[in-house]
Amino acid sequence: MKPVRVAVLAFEGVSLFHLSVPGIVFGVTPAPSGLPPYEVHYCAPTPGRVRCDQGMEIEVPGGLGAMDNADIVIVPAWNHPENAAPEVLSNALRQAHARGAQVVGLCLGAFVLGDAGLLDERRATTHWACRELFAKRFPRANFLPDVLYVDDGNVITSAGTVAAIDCCLNLVRQRHGADVANRVARLLVTPPHRQGGQAQYIEQPVPSLPSESRLPGVLEWAREHLSEPLSLDVLAEVARMSRRTFTRRFREATGMTFVKWLAAERIARAQLLLETTDLPIEQIATEVGFSSALSLRQHFAGQLHTSPSAYRRLFCEGQHGTSE
Template identity: 70%
Template structure:
């Protein structure tokens, strides 16, 4: 079993939620996979740290511990208008230069920006601070439309709960799709949320009296992904008109039926690529893609890779699998 050391930065008024997320996600599968994460908390000045909820925590390790970490996670910075201290940004630059993975959760992206790690890179942060972020870091390729973005060995995430999405991404990178699904079920959250943070910008999802029918439709669709599913078919299952179903689907998921289906079908293909030696053609059919070209196009668009390369990286029996 390999061990990955994760250092989580703590500072006064740090988000108690963000301090907890790396351990909740990355530590949830320890003991049942090939990779074990060790979570350690560090501070610029070791000792008592007051969180944003008023809870005091003891942080025994200083910034020198960052050099022993494999992954460094910076929770949401308490004030995006206040630059991070030079001692901290210098430590992050040194860690980045030595090849460590640096992660900024939510407003933690501002600390990475202060360290100069986002220049020329894609990055995101909470939508509420998008204007400040764009003004302070003009050399960054700001992505306001995503829940998280990875650019080489720098990862940033959007608003508060997107920290979970980001850490699930880290888990998926090291333990694979099946382990991530398991942890997501334990946390009662999707292993991958379709759509970006644009769906959350000052537009809360209304509570519909009969919205209980829609989750049932989503589950039904997941069980029938191998079939040609149309908007009319799903609307019929929901016992709604095409127009009503389209509107309520967008309200519930933040995306369109076609995009949601493509995301779910890619997820099904990922699972089959990881856990079976089925041919690419068979997986194309099982996932509901009409052609292998369509499968490859969606993998390129959503994952930035091909089905064959994905299998090489994540399939437990990749050496025995026949790749198309």
Template identity: 70%
Template structure:
């Protein structure tokens, strides 16, 4: 299988973290596969030495021509200066790539560059919450989703700030290779394969720094181990040794969502994995994932993924076998 070519843009003052994330995630996929799935390269508007935000100088050998040969183009967090406009050459290159249907990703403030190129007009997009007012004002034709960790709309993907870049790249892996490969990559990186709740949990509901809060992550792990069981709010509160009211509040503060939505998302993720790596029937998977009935499984699969379990298995079971055989 020919590796997908990824071009990551470097520029003066680029975030060293954001510049590294695509390579860390995609090379993580390479590490768990028999054959490389990605070829990650770095390019700049003008090849040569580039100073990062940490003061380190890096040599970037390729210019924007690398984007012409790429399958995926990634623009990391851009400068937060209001007058930091992208060059005409970069805008033209992105537009050409867009007409060719290439996957174009704007991480964090990199979404501003995609917006300047007109790629977000009429599309859903997000960016770091700290720049949400400026983004909404500057790109009024964009269907702005300020609370999301990442947003995919056709061949355009944008993410929120900092660590959401990892969430976004893992989402790309999940879409291209399935949940099992994404989960294994996340384990290799020692990071959650999928975070629930979006940016809103960081904007409006910061997690309280209380000693008792340490009990909640343990409850989440316990719930994941007992997904086949009929888990109720009362049962989880009992495991956490909290009142229902306190548990409900702390759960939302920690996850940014409700118990029911979190459980449904976890159960869909478990069903995805079983569909990919086992020959279990849909009925058996529904029970193992905790949905109880195949109808409930199909309804949640459709609501969250926009696809039926059978179609998902046909799509990703072959992909996983190819990557792991």
């Protein structure tokens, strides 16, 4: 399979975590079947030694020319979001995007994409702590302050630290499908692919009460019964909680309402079936628990801004293109 070329930007004060995430996700070993080789190269406006945010110095051998033939260009969190990125970097990003590369801003790296004008009239997000600054600096962006990541026109932006992993796993999913992305996640011992529309900020992510520890099992049970009519009452009964307690615990644990979570899970399952089977849309709708193909199409359009048929066609074309 043809290698996928990735250019990751380094700069003075760069986040060591964000600098490492692309190599960790795309270079996972042993590589699962279906994942082509990824060539991850690091570049900087000025090649040489760069001090990261943890105080360590790293040697970056290449300049911005690494972006010239990259399939994916990734900008880690920008350390001074109040300051504009240098114009030489903005030009390199615009040129990469113009020739068809995916351009990704992890966390505060979204500010660099905004400085390059790549977020104008596009949906975008960044870390919730800088939402006011982002909205002020980039008023032409369609800012979504609460999501994990968002992809609009080959320009991808993500939220805070760990969302960088979700974002890179989503890039794997886009190119190679849900099964490959989930196997990469298992090798990394990280939760499977999360939809970008999930909330950034979860009030209580770590269970602290015995009753809360039952929630992960209940969510897994729900995923195994998506084709059935599920409701808050049904899941509360499975969790052995009152409806009121379950509603509160569910929101604290997922950052979402039950209705939104259920729709996202059903769409994720529909994506998997569209990628891996030839089942008709009507049957997929039944398999994932929607009342009709129309309902599936409406939810699909609301979450992914495309139709199931167009998604299947685009995914198949993408698979063909990356396996040549």
